[in-house]
Amino acid sequence: MPDYFAEVDVLRNGDSAGNGMTLQLTDGHGRRIHTVAVPQEGHSHTGPTWAYIFENQGLTLIDPGAEASFEVLRSGMALCGLQASDIERVIITHGHADHDGGVARVIDQSGAELWAHDIYQPLLPFDPRDLQMSANSPIKEAMWETARANGFSPSDSDERNRYMESRRSHQVGHHIIHGEQQGILRYMHAPGHSPDEICAVIGNGTGSDIVFTGDHVLPEISPHPTMKTDYTREMRQSLPVHYQDPDDSYGLLTYLRSLQRVADLGMAVAILPAHRLYNNHKFNFQTAQRAADLIRFHNRRLGRILVTAGPEPQPLEDVTRRTFERRKLEGGNFFAALTEVVAHVELLEDSGDMEITDDHRLRRTGRENYQELLRAL
Numbered sequence: 001m002p003d004y005f006a007e008v009d010v011l012r013n014g015d016s017a018g019n020g021m022t023l024q025l026t027d028g029h030g031r032r033i034h035t036v037a038v039p040q041e042g043h044s045h046t047g048p049t050w051a052y053i054f055e056n057q058g059l060t061l062i063d064p065g066a067e068a069s070f071e072v073l074r075s076g077m078a079l080c081g082l083q084a085s086d087i088e089r090v091i092i093t094h095g096h097a098d099h100d101g102g103v104a105r106v107i108d109q110s111g112a113e114l115w116a117h118d119i120y121q122p123l124l125p126f127d128p129r130d131l132q133m134s135a136n137s138p139i140k141e142a143m144w145e146t147a148r149a150n151g152f153s154p155s156d157s158d159e160r161n162r163y164m165e166s167r168r169s170h171q172v173g174h175h176i177i178h179g180e181q182q183g184i185l186r187y188m189h190a191p192g193h194s195p196d197e198i199c200a201v202i203g204n205g206t207g208s209d210i211v212f213t214g215d216h217v218l219p220e221i222s223p224h225p226t227m228k229t230d231y232t233r234e235m236r237q238s239l240p241v242h243y244q245d246p247d248d249s250y251g252l253l254t255y256l257r258s259l260q261r262v263a264d265l266g267m268a269v270a271i272l273p274a275h276r277l278y279n280n281h282k283f284n285f286q287t288a289q290r291a292a293d294l295i296r297f298h299n300r301r302l303g304r305i306l307v308t309a310g311p312e313p314q315p316l317e318d319v320t321r322r323t324f325e326r327r328k329l330e331g332g333n334f335f336a337a338l339t340e341v342v343a344h345v346e347l348l349e350d351s352g353d354m355e356i357t358d359d360h361r362l363r364r365t366g367r368e369n370y371q372e373l374l375r376a377l
């Protein structure tokens with residue numbers, strides 16, 4: 001347990017992954033933060049979404065979690081002596097179904113105001129998955145060839161369609177911008193896992209702060225970075241002027257820069273993540289050190305991919321299979337592993353360390369400029 005939380009009271013136990021668990025955290029200043037582990041829809045290896053509820057200019061909820069698990073959130077809040085109808089503000093860390101899926105239910109019950117990053121609302125009509133799939137670079141073409149050869153094709157589920165339908169109805173009442181201060185919270189834009197990702201920091205920088213990290217920084221697992229993308233003309237027209245360049249919101253380098261923002265908060269800052277706060281019968285209370293660890297993890301992975309590709313051109317599939325252990329390549333995991341390798345290759349292409357041959361294989365150029373890029377984060 002970190003020194004930061006003076007008390008951690010378990011108000012409800014969950015299963016071994018924490019599903020349903022409800023906690024009351026008290027920090028060194030006597031400030032109380034309640035949290036409920038809201039189960040995901042269907043199986044997910046990331047585990048439940050930890051919804052955080054506390055007082056800040058009115059009762060504030062960060063991430064209601066999946067729509068189908070609203071009753072778990074409500075009953076957990078009741079154990080904390082809180083009513084869903086009293087929520088005044090719902091803050092969304094980013095637009096993924098396991099975070100904002102329950103928004104409509106909470107707002108229905110409470111009339112709360114929806115807060116999300118400035119780029120969240122303009123992106124709502126577009127499926128985040130489709131945005132990642134546009135094939136307009138040789139490496140993306142290689143990705144599709146590899147995916148097809150392995151029997152992968154993107155499919156729509158009823159669950160997915162329902163989510164897309166519901167998120168189109170979200171109305172953001174307050175658009176968050178980077179650096180904004182509101183009561184005890186300071187907001188940071190942290191794009192990379194998702195273009196609209198925000199972190200919210202409690203405290204005044206005296207070394208006793210807390211940061212809610214959403215999916216940007218997680219214990220135990222490394223959050224999935226986005227690949228680069230291109231905006232259609234329709235999208236460009238709906239995006240605020242500051243966010244016209246997709247490279248500012250997507251890709252591994254963008255993700256690493258956002259990780260550095262959290263690492264810069266200092267190692268005494270406690271993180272409250274959206275997943276894995278508890279798992280496998282133990283708590284994962286960590287500090288902003290975790291962000292620095294994740295940067296080192298990607299640094300090692302970049303080096304490994306470079307070595308794996310070697311001077312002779314290699315197929316993307318071989319590089320992917322040599323980068324991940326076998327169990328992370330099984331079934332639907334293969335596509336996630338593949339896109340993660342593509343995100344790394346995109347950075348190595350930009351740094352001039354790797355090139356894609358005409359027949360879509362990967363070749364090491366012999367340079368290692370990526371280290372320089374990482375030093376300058």
Ligand SMILES: [Zn+2]
Pocket residue numbers: 094096193194215
């Ligand atoms: Zn996410």
Ligand SMILES: [Zn+2]
Pocket residue numbers: 046049096098099215274275
């Ligand atoms: Zn998530």
